[in-house]
Amino acid sequence: MAYKTLVAASTKPLVLSILSHGKSYGYQIIRNIEQLSNGELEWTDAMLYPVLHRMENEGLIESEWIVLENGRKRKYYSLTPLGKKERETVRSQWMNVNIALNRLWRSDLKLDLG
């Protein structure tokens, strides 16, 4: 089970990245996360929706209500241009972390510890 702080920190880049593939809605985002993490990341609505609304306040994503064929309404989210930029920023930040961690975890690494 992934640690809480890591899960919290990763929420924003995950949402931005999922939405970069196209508009989606809350439950679908949760399901995508579950599938992508092989069930390791199980988000609740209490986790996701506040983040979505915060990101919407920050102007990174925008929302719209769409009426479905069965008459129910569903709220879809999509990236704004600012969100796209932010996605690139967080992507490069996480890549840097990923590169550093991958190098550390290589068995043949010799580290200068001073």
Add this chain to the structure above:
Amino acid sequence: MEPFNLEKAIENWAKELWKQQGLEPGFIEEIKSNLYDRIDDYLSEGYSEERAFLLATEKLMISPEDVADEYFIARTEGTKTAPWKSKSIFSLLPTNIKIGWRNLTKRKVPVVINISGLAISMAVSFLLWLYVSDQLSYDLHLDDAHRVYRVNYDLNLDGQQSVYSNVAQPVGPTLKEEYPEIEEVVRFYGKGPNHSASFQVGDKQIQSTKVFYAEEAFFKVFKIELIAGSADQALREPNSVVISQALAEKLFSGTDVIGKTIQMGQDASRTLKVTAIIKNSFRTHLPVEALISANIPTRTDKHRWLGGHVYTYLLLNELNDIAGLQEKIPAFCEKYISDYFEEKGGSADLLLQPLTSIYLDEEHIWELYPHGNRTNVLIMAVMMLFLLVIAGINYVNLATARSAERAREVGIRKALGSPRRLLIGQFMTESVLLVLFSGVIAIFLCIALLPVFNDLSGLHLSIGTMMTPVNVISILLLSLVIGLLSGCYPAFYLISFVPVNVLKGRFVKGKRADRFRTLLVISQYSLSSILVIGMLFVGEQTRFIMNKELGYNKTNVVSLKVPNDPATSDKLDVFINEVGTKSSVLGVTSSYNSLSVDANANDPIFETPDGNTVYTSMNRIDVGFDFIRTIKGKLITGRDFERTRGESERHSILINEAAVKQYGWENMATNLKLRSKEPDEHGDYYYQQVIGVVSDFSIGPSYQQVAPLMINLNEWGINHVYVRLNGQETFDGIAQIEASWNELFPNYAFDFTFLDQELNNIYAREAKFLSLLRSVSALIIFITSLGIIGLISFTIETRQKEIAIRKINGASIQAILVLLSRKFGWLIIIANCIAAPIAFYFTRQWLFSYEQRIDLSLWPLIWSIVICLTFTCLALIYHSLQAAKTNPVKSLRYE
């Protein structure tokens, strides 16, 4: 068992979310949408609806409260705790203020009524408080004022009890020798407001009546602030004078005048050196413009304990044990004074009067200046409280009357889980907001009313002195307190509604609330009635005193003040004789005393025909020939002073009926003789013969019964000339008098008044108080009527349906008016039945402080009922007409 209904289950589940604060409808929709998606997934996996619902809800969230908190945090960026979870009411204050403002602007008419009533009440209450605190603050500004006491003489001579505000000369020094707790004593004397002293510097001549001759210790007892000079030395040397800032400005156009000289007297014969300048004195029973150093001797002769009185003040030491000192006074009197008075068949006591209460205490004999009136101050203080109470009652009544409008709001909020404390906070915030707003308006109203208030109260406040930061904050704090107190009952009343009843529309006007409201209305009417009744009695008593039969005819009498100049005294006879010959003049006389001021108190000794000596206490006036004839007094027995008898008339005196009655001289009045106190060097007494008895007439204010009076013939000590004119020829008469005056006294301006005007001016204080009382009473009635109007408006609204049905069935406007007025009519009668005994009791207590007074009658009570009925009926007529105009269909269709 009922089959599972998915939609119903989802709706019930969603209700938990609706209860949470911080979740907006859009969020809840979204979460519901999410739930549907999860359920669809579980259904597609083959789960039953019920199972799918259970699994989906478990997955979705554990606690609706946590979800709401998360949403709030996400929305507000950084706020750690939702405000509805905060223990502090201040965190919800901005929201409550916003909602409160919205509610207040929804129904403007009742809010305007409330604000008007509150603002006017607070403004006038504040002004009255200024008046009351001004009156209570006399002499408090002096350092150690609480340790200073005036010594009064309580004398009983021949059955007549009199309290004098001054005492015999030896009293002060003897007290100081006897009692070490007396740190200092000062004695001084003055000539009183009827006598002016003249001060001259170069060409400038100023008259002042506030002149005293004082011992060196004056400033040790009266710690008046000095602008220049030394308090210890100011009155040490002979012919030193301490003057006020105002007098210095008038004489020298500045205050840097220490060491300069002033000439005193009409002939500028006395030279005084200025040794100190004192700050102008306000709010003191003893306003001083000039203090002249005096070495007051201490008499040692046998009669030293009576006569030649001086004002005597003591400063006690730090212990200030006045009770202990007062206990020792009887022993002091026994040791020094009692024997002398017992010889005269009387007694004497000393009363120690605190400096700080002199101004509002009753006036004793020989008081230098008019006092305030403690009862009047108390009346104003009570009216101030009445105003605030009535305004508070208005607010409570109107707020609870409108409870039906707020009932649904309260029901919904309670159903949604709003805690009681939040609801109370909401309503209290609205109450405080409304009253604070009223407080701000009250501040502006005070400023607008200031000129009128100054005129009515006799104060001279400016905006700056009135609106000090302390006063402004006090008004706002008072508003806060009133808002909190007045808001309590409506707040607790409103939150007591049961949500299910309210939401089902079964809100019934609470019987208990209705009874409480009725009680408040009765209280309002009662307070107003007490004031109306009291005010009418006070007005009647004041008019009675002002118009009371004086015992002489005061109309068409010109009063002239004679110049205080020895050079003019020779010509006064000529003036009087010349004026007496004018065609418009019916009579002319002179007097030492002014008819509009008190006579001099005296303690003459009489001898009866059978040789008995009678020690009396009576007033005395000194007059010229034709006095009784000119003022149109009546001679009961004997004769008046006659010029034709020449010099021997100097040995004649007159007495009045009151003296005859007091001492039982009915059969011997004109055989009485007035004897001198001391024999001459040959051992002979000087006698004057009582030649006649005149009917009683008043001198000065006629509050009290006419006292025994002796009238002495004195053509030389003249201060006033009285001329009775033919009422048809007043202007001609004045012109004739003026011509004679200008011819004989060219250096003195001809300045006259009419005697009746002079007499009316002495009641100026009463007249002003009456105006103030009337104004405040009218205001209280107005505020009460505002409240009643609001209530009537509400009553008609709640009975709209009933009125509509009655109209449809043919009821006339009059019938509707009678229907609505029945209740209020009863309330007015009940209120006046409560108010009458209270008002009559206190009025009786007040009236009994006057020897001359009106009788209590029922007319003020009748007028009070009429006034209450009038404003209630006017309001009812107006609202009834409005109700009558309304189409009944609209009222019924709305219901």
